[in-house]
Amino acid sequence: MQVQKASYFARKDDPVPVPAHKEALARCIDRLNESRVLAGARNPKIGKERNRWSYCQGYDWVMGFYSGQLWLAYQMTGNPALREAAQLRRPQFRAVLEDRKSRDHDIGFLFSLHSVADWQMTGDETARAMGLEAARALLGRFREEGGYIQAWTPVGPQDRDQARFANGRMIADTMQNLALLHWAYRETGITDFREVAMIHADTTRRHLVREDATSFHTFLFDPSTGEPLRGETHQGYSDDSCWARGQSWLIHGFANCYAVTGELEFLDCARAVADKAIELMGETSVPVWDFALPADGSHPVDSSAGAVMSAGMYLLADVTEGEESEKWRVHAHRLLDGLLESCDLTRVPGAEGLLAHGAAFVPAGRDDAMLPYGDYYFMEALMRSLGHRQFFW
Numbered sequence: 001m002q003v004q005k006a007s008y009f010a011r012k013d014d015p016v017p018v019p020a021h022k023e024a025l026a027r028c029i030d031r032l033n034e035s036r037v038l039a040g041a042r043n044p045k046i047g048k049e050r051n052r053w054s055y056c057q058g059y060d061w062v063m064g065f066y067s068g069q070l071w072l073a074y075q076m077t078g079n080p081a082l083r084e085a086a087q088l089r090r091p092q093f094r095a096v097l098e099d100r101k102s103r104d105h106d107i108g109f110l111f112s113l114h115s116v117a118d119w120q121m122t123g124d125e126t127a128r129a130m131g132l133e134a135a136r137a138l139l140g141r142f143r144e145e146g147g148y149i150q151a152w153t154p155v156g157p158q159d160r161d162q163a164r165f166a167n168g169r170m171i172a173d174t175m176q177n178l179a180l181l182h183w184a185y186r187e188t189g190i191t192d193f194r195e196v197a198m199i200h201a202d203t204t205r206r207h208l209v210r211e212d213a214t215s216f217h218t219f220l221f222d223p224s225t226g227e228p229l230r231g232e233t234h235q236g237y238s239d240d241s242c243w244a245r246g247q248s249w250l251i252h253g254f255a256n257c258y259a260v261t262g263e264l265e266f267l268d269c270a271r272a273v274a275d276k277a278i279e280l281m282g283e284t285s286v287p288v289w290d291f292a293l294p295a296d297g298s299h300p301v302d303s304s305a306g307a308v309m310s311a312g313m314y315l316l317a318d319v320t321e322g323e324e325s326e327k328w329r330v331h332a333h334r335l336l337d338g339l340l341e342s343c344d345l346t347r348v349p350g351a352e353g354l355l356a357h358g359a360a361f362v363p364a365g366r367d368d369a370m371l372p373y374g375d376y377y378f379m380e381a382l383m384r385s386l387g388h389r390q391f392f393w
């Protein structure tokens with residue numbers, strides 16, 4: 001049985017814990033202990049009204065983030081009720097593995113935070129097997145021509161527009177899903193998992209990241225030849241804008257790829273997109289939802305982008321040294337403190353989530369909301385600030 005124990009403040013050069021971050025993390029855990037009772041087996045999807053959650057109905061790309069929070073809180077406390085709440089969700093994840101039409105590239109988010117976390121925290125063999133099955137499904141989305149993992153699944157000939165939109169497309173968000181492949185390689189030694197993750201990351205670096213280190217949200221290839229066609233947006237302001245959460249996925253994703261492979265080209269890419277994000281943030285401490293727009297209060301911010309970016313910069317601080325490491329830490333701190341100052345719901349009685357002011361999909365009207373991924377990365381960033389190093393990526 002492989003049970004990985006939490007290792008707090010394990011290194012000589014670990015940071016001095018910030019009391020405000022310790023206190024905030026304790027409030028997050030208290031909030032989870034309240035919300036898990038309300039939620040039962042349901043997974044939070046979005047909270048727009050009165051800081052109350054609406055829940056996922058069946059498969060949803062966000063369905064693993066609540067499990068991820070429960071596992072982090074379990075790791076911090078050892079409270080068995082948190083472990084049981086995460087494991088209660090297992091049948092829903094099993095159902096995803098049994099329905100090829102519902103799942104897509106986000107299977108990495110789902111299973112890293114649900115099954116891989118379970119395996120790491122409890123040594124449960126069923127959880128490991130589910131994680132490996134999910135990794136094989138993700139591997140099957142690799143398109144040899146073009147060298148990328150296809151993001152979305154066309155729903156069928158009855159919806160030609162969706163098929164046209166889905167086929168041949170890679171997206172920035174997939175960088176986070178690669179962690180499941182790297183984990184599967186470490187577990188099994190099967191090199192396909194690692195190779196596909198490396199090729200996809202390299203294609204992302206060459207096509208989704210622009211020369212000036214801003215990023216496209218998606219990139220389209222001719223699905224039959226793999227010929228690179230053009231960058232386009234899905235959730236951003238415009239095709240040539242820089243969607244803040246997409247940039248944040250790239251920072252965290254490339255930093256993690258470097259952490260698990262040691263390939264310097266991934267570190268350099270993480271550095272470049274992170275430096276660009278710092279430049280685009282200017283004086284702000286919570287990113288505007290798309291960097292093409294002025295950050296003057298006239299456009300929604302995206303706390304989830306801030307949380308992902310902060311966690312990613314702490315990770316960069318961990319994999320670099322000296323002054324450079326300090327630079328990333330300072331910016332990660334600034335982002336985290338921005339969230340604590342203007343988005344923290346853990347001090348708001350009756351709120352069910354952790355962070356306000358997330359922007360799920362602004363062009364579709366889904367802004368100013370609680371988002372389970374914002375909450376997950378908020379906890380991850382707080383824990384990284386405190387020197388914690390066991391995550392499920």
Ligand code: GLY
Pocket residue numbers: 061173235245360
């Ligand atoms: N992965 C979808 C999003 O970031 O909204």
